[in-house]
Amino acid sequence: MSIDVDAVRGQTRGVLRVTHLNNAGSSLAPGPVMDTVVGHLRREQEIGGYEAAEEAANRLEGVYSSVARLIGAGTDEIALAESGSRAWAGAVYGFPFVRGSRVLIGRSEYAGNVIALRQLARRNDLQIVVLEDDPYGQVDVEDLQRELERGNVAMVALAHVPMANGLVNPASEVGRRCRAAGVMFVLDACQSVGQMPLDVQSLGCDVLAGTGRKFLRGPRGTAFLYVRAAVLERLEPAMLDGHSAVLAGAEGFEVRGDARRFESWETSAAGRLGLGRAADYALALGLDAVQERVVGLAEQLRAELAAVPGVIVHDRGITRCGIVTFSVKGSDARNIRARLAEHRINVSVAPAFFQAGSLPVGTRLGEDMVVRASVHYYNTEAEIQRLVGVVWYLFAGS
Incomplete structure (x- = not known):
């Protein structure tokens, strides 16, 4: 089965207006997705928000089944949220940490997740341990094993695909251990969902968070959370309302039994x-x-960028994905992004030390920021060549 590009x-x-290579930030949504969103908003305009939701009740319920099929989960293991960060934090903040226990994270963990874990560390006297990378830049599963054997580990948190550097972490092996x-x-599967198959059983994760706007090509302000049924009762949300719980007795309440x-x-x-x-x-x-x-x-882009004088491609890993990071000697990444935008080419920038720069783990590259170009299946080989040609013309040819 191949993609009909x-x-x-x-x-x-x-695609008629821009060469969009910022899919790791927010993809261009396909027409059927936008028609669905706009169609419901129009229905709200016509009959009212509550009434439109009631009318679409079966379709709204079906969203849980669609997301569950996407990642191999049960529908009762899926919750919907407004962002991947909120989905991730919803489960993590609900974990019953024991004071003094340890949390293991990778060097490429997303900064927002690190901030949340640092807050929880202050509240619960936790120790955050940064795992080493292996020679390929991935999380070192042998270092993970050593830390697990040391004991007193409450949680392992990992970004499946870091926001920059192109690699895919060996999540299934981490899950097994x-x-x-x-x-x-x-x-954290926000950068992997939509660009590769995911199966929570194979991954071995207890919790998985994903977002809609990136490679899944959904609308902004949408995300989902998976919580394995066997661990659900261990996690009590930090905030409850009349949807997530019900009143019980004179002074009590009961939390929902599903995600x-x-x-x-x-x-x-x-x-x-x-x-x-x-x-x-x-x-x-x-x-x-x-x-x-x-x-x-992505491999075509890496190869063609590497042939441009002065361009350094920074991607690592054994298994790589659609995120390509590079820099140009003597040029600031933000300036490169701005110049490319003038040519209607969308890219992004990312910290050179991949959001772990706030951790005491050192700087990965010599530059503060790198350019991030992220491809998707609707991009073409001609668009790849266009980006490379413009980079060559603007920077290598100057």
Whole structure:
């Protein structure tokens, strides 16, 4: 099964205006997704928000099934949220930490997650341990094993795909070792969902957070949380309302028995419907085919950038993905992004030390920031060549 690139580009209006290589930030949504969102908003305009939600009740319920199929989970193990960070934090803040216990993280952990863990460390007198990288830049699973054997580990938190450096961490091996040690494994899949197949059973994670706006091509302000049924009762949300719990007795309450205990009452029905449509769209294309095309385009981009004088490609890892990071000698990454934008090419910038720079683990590269170009299956080989040609013209040819 292969991707019909002409067909998906025909459903992606933005490709007529820009060369969009910022899919790790926010992808161009396909027409069916945006039609779903706008269609529901129009229905709210016509009959009212509550009434439109009631009318779409079956479709809204179906979103849980769509997301569950996307990652191989049960529908009762899925909660919906407004951002990947909120989804991730919903589970992590609900964990019953024992004072003085340890939390293991990778060097490439997302900064927002690190901030949350540092706050929890202050509250619970936790020790955050930064695991070493292996020679390929991935989290070192042997260092993980040594730390697990030292004991007193409450949780392992890992970014499946770091926001910059192109690699895919060996999450399944991490999951296997955490499960054997009886340690909670929390996986941030915000950069992996939508660009590769995910199966929570194979990954061995207890918690997984994903977002809609990146490679899944859903609307902004949408995300999801997976919590394995066997660990659900261990996690009590930091905040409850009339959706996540019910009053019981004179002074008590009962928390929901499914993952929706991490949701709140008010939400965007249109956004949720769009998220479900994005999951269905990805499933219909086939995530194996998506990954094959994304990896192929990314490797083409790395090879062609590496041939440009003065360009350094920084990606590492054994398994790599659609995120490509590079720098140009003597040029600031923010300036490169701005100059490319003048040519209607969208890229982003990222910290050279991959969001772990606030940790005492040292700087990875000589520059403070790198350029991040992230491809998707609707990009073309000609767009890759266009980016490389403009980089050559603006920077190598000057």
